[in-house]
Amino acid sequence: MMMKKEKILAIKDLSISFQTSAGEVNAIRGVKLNLYKGETIAIVGESGSGKSVTMKAVMGILSSNGKVNSGTIDFTYHQGDEAVKVDILKLNKKQMRKSINGKRIAMIFQDPMTSLNPTMTIGAQIMEGMIWHYKTPREEAYKKAVNLLELVGITDAEKRMKNYPHQLSGGMRQRVVIAIALSCDPELLICDEPTTALDVTIQAKILELIKEIQEKTGISVIYITHDLGVVAKVADYVSVMYAGKIIEQGTVNDIFYDPRHPYTWGLLSAMPDIDTHDDKLYTIPGSPPNLLKKVEGDAFAPRNIFALNIDTREEPPMFKISDTHYAATWLLHEKAPKMDMPAELRTRIDRMLKEAEKDGK
Numbered sequence: 001m002m003m004k005k006e007k008i009l010a011i012k013d014l015s016i017s018f019q020t021s022a023g024e025v026n027a028i029r030g031v032k033l034n035l036y037k038g039e040t041i042a043i044v045g046e047s048g049s050g051k052s053v054t055m056k057a058v059m060g061i062l063s064s065n066g067k068v069n070s071g072t073i074d075f076t077y078h079q080g081d082e083a084v085k086v087d088i089l090k091l092n093k094k095q096m097r098k099s100i101n102g103k104r105i106a107m108i109f110q111d112p113m114t115s116l117n118p119t120m121t122i123g124a125q126i127m128e129g130m131i132w133h134y135k136t137p138r139e140e141a142y143k144k145a146v147n148l149l150e151l152v153g154i155t156d157a158e159k160r161m162k163n164y165p166h167q168l169s170g171g172m173r174q175r176v177v178i179a180i181a182l183s184c185d186p187e188l189l190i191c192d193e194p195t196t197a198l199d200v201t202i203q204a205k206i207l208e209l210i211k212e213i214q215e216k217t218g219i220s221v222i223y224i225t226h227d228l229g230v231v232a233k234v235a236d237y238v239s240v241m242y243a244g245k246i247i248e249q250g251t252v253n254d255i256f257y258d259p260r261h262p263y264t265w266g267l268l269s270a271m272p273d274i275d276t277h278d279d280k281l282y283t284i285p286g287s288p289p290n291l292l293k294k295v296e297g298d299a300f301a302p303r304n305i306f307a308l309n310i311d312t313r314e315e316p317p318m319f320k321i322s323d324t325h326y327a328a329t330w331l332l333h334e335k336a337p338k339m340d341m342p343a344e345l346r347t348r349i350d351r352m353l354k355e356a357e358k359d360g361k
Contacts, residue, residue: 005036005037006036006037006076006083007034007035007036007037007076008035008036008037008075008076008077008187008188008220009033009034009035009058009073009074009075009076009188009220009222010033010034010035010072010073010074011031011032011033011034011054011058011071011072011073011074012032012071012072012073012074013030013031013032013070013071013072014028014030014031014032014054014057014068014070014071014072014073015028015029015030015031015068015069015070015071016028016053016054016057016062016066016067016068016069017066017067017069018063018065018066018067019065019067020065020292022292023292024292025291025292026244026291026292026294026295027050027053027066027244027291028050028053028054028057028244028245029050029243029244029245029291029295030070030071030245031050031054031071031241031244031245031246032246033054033239033246033249035188035220035222036220037187037218037220038214038218038219038220039220039221039236039237040214040220040221040222040223040234040235040236040237041221041222041223041235041236041237041238041239042222042223042224042225042230042231042234042235042237042238042239042252043055043222043223043224043225043238043239043241043246044225044226044228044231044238044239044240044241044267045226045240045241045242045267046226046242046288047226048288049241049242049243049244049288050241050243050244050245051224051225051241052192052224053066054241055107055190055192055222055224057073057088057089058073058075058088058105058190059096059100059101059105059107059190060088060091060093060096060100060101061101068089071089072087072089073087073088073089074086074087074088075087075088075100075104075105075188077100077104077187078187086100088100102129102133102181102184102186103129103133103134103184103186104184104186104187104188105186105187105188105189105190106180106181106182106184106186106188106189106190107181107189107190107191107192108174108177108178108181108189108190108191108192108194109177109192109194110192110193110194110195110196112165112170112173112174112176112177113165113173115177115180116165116173116176116177117165118164118165118166119164120164121161121162121163121164122149122160122161122162122163122164122165122168122176123142123145123160123161123162125176125180126145126148126149126161126176126179126180126183127141127142127144127145127183129180129183129184130144130145130183130184133184134184142161144183145161145179145183146158146161148179148182148183149161149175149176149179151179151182151213152175152176152178152179152182152209152213153175153205153209154172154175154176154179160172170198170202171198171199171202171205171206174194174195174198174202174206175206175209178194178206178209178210178213182213182217185217186219187219187220188219188220188221188222189210189214189219189220189221189222190221190222190224191210191221191222191223191224192224193224193225193226193227194206194210194223195207195230196227203230204233207230207233207234210234211233211234221234223235228256228267228268228271229271231252231255232252232256235252236251236252237249237250237251237252237324238250238251238252238254238255240255240261240263240264240267242263242288242299242300243288243289243291243295243299243300244291244299245299245328246328247261247263247264247300247327247328247329248260248261248263248264248326248327248328248329249325249326249327250321250322250324250325250326250327251324251325254321254322254324254325256268256349256352257349257352257353258321258325259341259345260321260325260327260329260331260332261300261327261328261329262300262304262305262306262329262331263284263300263303263304264327265341265342265345266282266284266303267284268345268348268349269282269342269344269345269348270282270283270284273348282344284303285303285305286302286303287303289302295315296312296313297310297311297312297313297314297315298311298312298314298315298316298328298329298330299315306331306339308330308331308336308337310330311330314330315328316328316329316330316332316333319332319333
């Protein structure tokens, strides 16, 4: 008998706009997303596609010129044996700080120096949340902080407790930020480009570390990234975002081996690949739409070499490809002409499939 999966986050029809000097920017245009306990979702897309704004809404930290026009963000957490469901959008800033932020949902930002207080020791910063949220006695908080530093792979943890952020390397600072995020045992961890500023070897270690912690604690994780290489290593499910909407979602295998949206084809084609004989990397033509203007039809149509007439008039719905895989492109309509992905990408995917079989995945 299959165990029923427990949904911990459900975003429905989320729309967010920002008031700017140039007018109103419709940054998020009806996002739907579900996350289950213990799973990892990666949200991918170009800069400005709405990845970080969506997650800031989940954290209740939208900037003051941001306005939620519609939607719900239902978050389910546990208090003892009891499951408590709240709509995050109905909580005020004080309630968010008291019962959600840092305590039940924690976020790791891409630059550790903006997350750490330069005037406080590392130890004090890790202990702060435990003392504030749970009134943990100092001695107990100190012990847990040392354990967390060891968990995130920092040697000589007791000595490091007395250090200040500037005394640590970038990789160590990011580990400290992860330790702070885990200090209150959150049920959801949001990682916003957590390895962008780090070199490749440290990047791999940090990703491995988050994965290990997830296996030990059963925490759910959302990654925000534009790096598909990161996605392949960490995600169970992938949501591809474009112009404030999710335009394709599926398991990591669905997206990497059977992508259906022309934008996803473009993203995958633009990934560096050792075996590609081209000396130039593929780039998607054009640029994302200006969200100050109302988007007519499919937002990706002007950049889409496979665009159909209907793309300029009507927005495509999410078409179901399988139980796990959906994409919003008119190419999936039964009356649409048959379009195949670019030959280069097909060759690359076949190569990836062969390699995966060889590795026994």
